[in-house]
Amino acid sequence: MSAQLIFDRAPLGALIRYADGSPRPPERHRKKLAAWENRNSGGRLIAKRAQAVVGSTTLPASITLHKGDFGSGGVIVLRVHQTFSVNNDLTFTVVERPAIGSVLVLDRAGEDAELIHLAESRDAAQAWLKSHGYPHAVLREVTADDAAPGDDEGRAAA
Template sequence: MSAQHIFDFAILGSVVKYSDGTPRPPERHRRKLADWETRNNGGRLIRRQAETVVGRTTLPASITLHKGDYGKGGIIMLRVHQTFSVNTDLKFTVVERPAIGSVLVLDRPGDEAELVHLAANRTDAETWLKSHGYPNAVIREITADEVAADAVEGRAAA
């Protein structure tokens, strides 16, 4: 499916893979492999951003994936995100949806909110939120209706 379908239908917190369709190069070709991995990877969907106009420039809608955290001893030193325009030529696949009853912790209310934590339940989300500084955070539970709608739309869009 396209990035536009991910933007339109996928639930925040879904694990998404993307690919350009080319075969993986052998391990011995380190540079080719590194280039390939930038266009063939995955992450957790954490944000949707609608089309934006800046001056005379129109920025297309986009999706952002959280690809990983790097650090040591429980301290995150680097958080890696990758943003894709809905116009990208890459193909996307939802490989995992958040479980029914899991809880999204969003950094702010509204359509531009970013997922900062995915908790198993409301108690875990509230506990996590107490130890992290998000004063405008919103907690939202994943419902069966959301997961069913995402699954149906995702299959129809594929």
Template sequence: MSAHLIYDLAPLGSVIRYSDGQPRPPERHRNKLSTWQNTNGGGRLVRKQAEQRVGNTIIPASITLHEGDHGSREIIVLRVFRTFSVTSALKFVGAERPAIGAVRVFDRAGENAELVHLASHRAAAEEWLTRHGYPNAVLDEVTTDAVAAEVVEGRAAA
């Protein structure tokens, strides 16, 4: 499916995979493999940015995936995000939806909120918040009603 369909249908917290459709090169071809890895991967959908107008320029809507963290033990040194325009030529697949009962932790309220953590339940989300500094955080539980509404409306993407 297209990035635009992911933007429209996939809920924040979904695991999304993307690909250019090319087969993975052998490990011995390091340069080709590195290039391939730039256009084939996946991550958790953490943000949807609506189309914006800046002067006479229109910036298309976009989706942002959290691809991973780098560090050691409990210290994260680098967080890797990748943002795609809805006009991207890559193919996207919703691999996994957030589980019913999971709690999404957003950095703030509103349309431009970013998912900073996905906890298995509310107590785990509240415990995570005590260790991380997000004073304006908003907790949002994934409910059966929300999932059922998406399926009934034919909007299931992942």
């Protein structure tokens, strides 16, 4: 499916894979492999941003994936996010939707809210919030509508 379909139909918290369709280069070609991995990877959908107009420039809608955290001893030093315009040429697939009853911890209310944590229950989400301190956080439970796959899931859009 296209990035536009991910924007339109995939819920926050879904695991997304993306690919450009090219074959993986051999391990010995480190630079080629690094470039390939940049266009063939995945992450958790944490944000959807609508189209915006800034002055005379129009910014297309976009999706943001959380690709990973780096650190040690329970301390996260670096968070890796990647943002994609809905106009890009990659093929996206929803690998997993958040489970019904799990709770999305969003950084704020509204359409521009960003997922900061996915908890298995409301109690787990509240415990996580107490230890991480996001003052404007909003909890939203995943419903059957969020967890139900779309009729076009897994197919590449033309």
